[in-house]
Amino acid sequence: MHISEGVLSGPVLVTGAALTAAGCGIGLRKLDYDKVPQVAILTSAFFVASLIHIPLGPSSAHLVLNGLMGLLLGWPVFPAILVALFLQALLFQFGGITSLGVNTFNMAFPAIICFYLFSYVVKGENNLISMAAAFACGFSGILLGSLMVAISLAFTGDPFLGVAKVVVAAHLPVMIIEGLVTLFAAGFLKKLKPELLEVVHAKR
Amino acid sequence: MPKGSPTGKDRLSTRTWPCLIFLILVIVVPTSYALAHRVVLFAYTEGNVVFTESYFSDGKRCRDSRIEVFDRFGNKLLEGKTDNKGQFSFKPPKRTDLKIILTASMGHKDEYIIPAGELRGKAEAKSPASESPKAAKKVFQAEKGSPARQLTSREVEQIRMVVEEALDEKLKPVMRLLSKPQTEGISFVQVMGGIGFIFGIMGIILYFRSRRGR
Numbered sequence: 001m002h003i004s005e006g007v008l009s010g011p012v013l014v015t016g017a018a019l020t021a022a023g024c025g026i027g028l029r030k031l032d033y034d035k036v037p038q039v040a041i042l043t044s045a046f047f048v049a050s051l052i053h054i055p056l057g058p059s060s061a062h063l064v065l066n067g068l069m070g071l072l073l074g075w076p077v078f079p080a081i082l083v084a085l086f087l088q089a090l091l092f093q094f095g096g097i098t099s100l101g102v103n104t105f106n107m108a109f110p111a112i113i114c115f116y117l118f119s120y121v122v123k124g125e126n127n128l129i130s131m132a133a134a135f136a137c138g139f140s141g142i143l144l145g146s147l148m149v150a151i152s153l154a155f156t157g158d159p160f161l162g163v164a165k166v167v168v169a170a171h172l173p174v175m176i177i178e179g180l181v182t183l184f185a186a187g188f189l190k191k192l193k194p195e196l197l198e199v200v201h202a203k204r
Numbered sequence: 205m206p207k208g209s210p211t212g213k214d215r216l217s218t219r220t221w222p223c224l225i226f227l228i229l230v231i232v233v234p235t236s237y238a239l240a241h242r243v244v245l246f247a248y249t250e251g252n253v254v255f256t257e258s259y260f261s262d263g264k265r266c267r268d269s270r271i272e273v274f275d276r277f278g279n280k281l282l283e284g285k286t287d288n289k290g291q292f293s294f295k296p297p298k299r300t301d302l303k304i305i306l307t308a309s310m311g312h313k314d315e316y317i318i319p320a321g322e323l324r325g326k327a328e329a330k331s332p333a334s335e336s337p338k339a340a341k342k343v344f345q346a347e348k349g350s351p352a353r354q355l356t357s358r359e360v361e362q363i364r365m366v367v368e369e370a371l372d373e374k375l376k377p378v379m380r381l382l383s384k385p386q387t388e389g390i391s392f393v394q395v396m397g398g399i400g401f402i403f404g405i406m407g408i409i410l411y412f413r414s415r416r417g418r
Contacts, residue, residue: 003312004312033410040403040406044399
């Protein structure tokens with residue numbers, strides 16, 4: 001999921017950085033400051049999740065947890081992922097500093113989409129539907145993220161369909177596992193701390 | 205509700221504990237595979253052939269990935285694909301600094317630079333016969349006092365080749381070892397450090413927040 005330094009062309013990098021900056025702006029405006037510790041915990045989870053490799057499938061893929069983060073954070077997912085990716089680039093040499101913008105957007109934007117698509121349903125009364133939505137949330141977080149990676153690479157010249165197939169195939173096991181992780185996490189929180197599922201965007 | 209208490213909160217916890225345990229298992233068990241997510245390219249020379257090995261740094265080999273070789277000025281010399289073991293070897297067409305670039309799937313990329321000095325063999329054999337063999341010849345003469353015969357520069361060159369071949373052979377295991385995936389790339393300290401940074405940032409935000417609220 002992390003695109004390395006020097007792979008993407010300049011315009012793609014700049015566009016990604018601009019979109020991430022915009023996302024972070026919205027995220028920080030909408031951040032409810034009482035939720036800062038929760039954001040920090042999920043940022044740490046994201047930071048560590050990339051170290052957990054799924055030894056299945058044709059390539060090397062790891063957990064991302066962007067679906068879960070979107071579900072629990074809403075818009076502040078942008079600054080959260082930016083910080084985590086920055087530290088990963090710094091400490092682990094994942095991705096790169098110049099591709100930070102693109103990588104952040106590739107993972108945070110699907111998280112926002114997941115938030116708007118599934119947050120309401122996950123909070124719903126019907127347990128079965130709610131759990132199915134949680135699974136779909138984790139699953140599509142990775143699916144959309146893979147497609148975002150394919151799109152970024154396509155703008156740099158690789159054929160979209162070819163790359164998309166490779167990336168999606170590589171992340172198929174991750175999608176399923178993240179679906180399960182999100183399902184269990186959401187189920188767990190719904191029973192014990194349902195208020196965590198209530199994303200309150202600060203009005204400012 | 206005193207009567208319903210076993211079915212109330214207790215039942216909740218009996219249902220949530222398995223979930224929690226599962227979550228912990230999911231997160232903890234695969235950490236034995238917890239390794240860097242990037243590609244690494246390693247290259248070394250043996251004789252006049254350059255060998256490259258590429259792998260994701262969890263140890264998985266990069267199969268069928270593109271390798272491009274450039275000279276010092278950025279001109280592409282050749283390109284090829286890695287085999288099933290992530291290996292690719294080539295004979296450099298000319299003696300120059302080689303910049304080898306690996307492009308694996310999904311935007312992973314790494315490069316390795318081999319300075320011209322590491323290359324030798326045929327490409328080199330013509331040019332440098334001027335300096336070092338002469339010096340070597342003098343040493344031979346000095347040691348033998350009055351030599352029965354002098355080593356020709358050709359012979360010295362041959363000895364040098366033989367020695368280098370033998371050295372290559374001896375150094376092979378070392379090279380292999382070096383080219384093995386560096387699985388200790390990420391340490392526990394780095395992970396904890398990163399988490400520390402995140403909570404530090406949280407602390408800073410909350411600190412300024414609390415001061416503003418006062």
